[in-house]
Amino acid sequence: MADTWTTLEVESAEPCATDVVVITLVDPDGAALPAWAPGAHIDVDLGAGFLRQYSLCGDPGDPGRWRIAVLREAAGRGGSQRVHDLVRAGGKLPVRGPRNHFPLVDADRYLFIAGGIGITPILPMVRRAAAQGRPWTALYGGRSRNSMAFVDELRAVPGGDLAVVPQDEFGLLDLPAALGAPTERTAIYCCGPEPLIAAVERESAHWSPGALHRERFTAAPVTTEGGAFEVVLQRSGLRLEVPEHESLLDIIENAGVAVENSCRAGICGTCLVRVTSGEPDHHDDVLSDDERERGEVMLPCVSRARGELLVLDL
Template identity: 55%
Template structure:
């Protein structure tokens, strides 16, 4: 995973919802444009933006349009009635012409240079894969997509992908073909990109491909002892005690210090904070192994401390 942009570098602005269109059962694509026609922030395949839906309702959605087109940003949102309220808000209250506040883009799922790629998508996990396929196809790299979903009608963009790229796209609706046949698809000499529900990601991870890149939309359970510890905030000179039952983020916010955050599950990278002293107990799904070992940044919404004290760049 890539290091996310520094919080201070984040762009936050209001854009217009130019178009809201149904692209599959329960999935709408939003096309967002600057209200004054100015270019929107640059981004690369794998990036996402936050939709700021309310004071305590911020959700992340992968950009699925064309990075070369700075006039619009596009995301696709799956309606999840049993979710945490974000998709319900988008589907029920967003109308064409309304104002939408966005934050980002950020990229924890970057496309690395390679000669061969395998893409594995489950359901709405196709969204970050779309611009990746466009990029690798444009430069003539070898690639293939394995795309699964509940039903064919629920799989956004499946038809247009197959029409455009033919046999490179393998569409496998579960009600027609069962679970994805990962064993026959995975090969050792490719960069593998996987996005989708947790059972799919876990199944791919269990097969331990060497060059695997994943993006989670929700956090998986993480075991680990929760003890209290101190955090010194270098910029303010304050020292706070983080109790067993609270995160660093909540402790800092309760002390009146504003920190940009979003998912609060360790999957989006918004709350990335510099570590000046101490060893973090990383519990996020953003930083890779080398980045976690460097101990110079942490996601304070979920990660804790391995020792009695941390000094943070806050």
């Protein structure tokens, strides 16, 4: 089902923190939903051209329902606003997935760092680490206590070390203390607003390569600019120029070839295309190091070509 759309029923849609609604989805006929692992997200079609991603934050062991939680983004283009205004218990929601660009790797111990709504993929990870008996520490920051979803559920997870840090009471998360001394075989998982992710990247720079895993909900500043190149769209039989100041996705779309997309910023994975030949110059935040090295797929909303020619399976 990862690549096909299906319509699920909204079992419940309830506020769970200031500006956060938690939604449970079930199959209308009671069928089991596809399995997922912590870190997975689904695509949700919110109508009017709004396609958005939401992390699954319920229990992966319950095939009967999926749970997502959505923050109302006042500064956004309107997708989260539609969730808050239109999604109601008993209604229907077209979804696709799950997909996972943020899987929990095997490690001896875990350090989880979440900011605001970034708690959604982290919560099932904390539960998984606890269920496996691995030592875990979780730092959870938010603007204020009322704005922080799932605090009680986190407190109920046994065995770890949880710090709940509302900024208006305690200030920012103490990252230098948490990340100052690297520990072996520890995986750091971070999800939250861009300034938090940037700070964690900075403070963990002296950890071993690959220790930090992060997922962005909003794009870091990206540039789609780079050298000019040519792209051949194999199935469409088109050869196109990609000038240095234009994105590959824009050029493909302008030629009349549709590529499904959502964020146009290299963070959601929706525009993934297969590379037939040529070497991609990856600028996204989705592909793993292995996938980048193999060069078999790319995200044309932000990525380009290293050489003069790229051939895509489009």
